[in-house]
Amino acid sequence: xxxxEAIFLALSIIFFCSPANSQGNAQTIAEREINKxxxxxxxxxxxxWKSDGGIxxxxxxxxxxxxxxxxxxxxxxxxxxxxxxxxxIGMPRSSCKK
Numbered sequence: 001x002x003x004x005e006a007i008f009l010a011l012s013i014i015f016f017c018s019p020a021n022s023q024g025n026a027q028t029i030a031e032r033e034i035n036k037x038x039x040x041x042x043x044x045x046x047x048x049w050k051s052d053g054g055i056x057x058x059x060x061x062x063x064x065x066x067x068x069x070x071x072x073x074x075x076x077x078x079x080x081x082x083x084x085x086x087x088x089i090g091m092p093r094s095s096c097k098k
Contacts, residue, residue, distance in 0.1 A: 030057035033067050033080040041065075056083075056097050066096045 027047040034041045034057065042060035047067075050056055055067035057080075064083045069076050083096035 026055045027057070029078075030055050030065065030067050030080070033078050034059070034065055036078075037080045039063070039065070039080060039082065050097075064096060 026049050027044050030047040031041075031044045034044065040059075040061060041063065044057050045060050047055055047057035053068075055065075057065045057067060059065070066081045066083055066086070067078065068081075069078050071077075083093055086093050086096060
């Protein structure tokens with residue numbers, strides 16, 4: 001990923017994030033989005049809907065993720081972001097679990 005793409009993604013997440021839709025099995029959705037993003041995970045061992053409609057998920061490799069969606073020119077796009085990356089875009093890591 002180029003720096004400009006990373007900056008666009010970060011700004012999109014900060015300004016245009018929306019819930020992951022709060023419909024369906026949180027673990028199934030988390031596994032799909034983490035795998036689609038090609039993040040190393042192993043297996044999703046727990047996933048739960050957050051009060052804001054996103055999903056908090058933990059993988060068997062102990063990495064935790066925030067799953068959500070954002071508006072793009074092509075419509076709503078789902079994303080999976082490592083919680084450890086949140087401080088890199090100015091968000092507290094603790095916001096992953098809220």
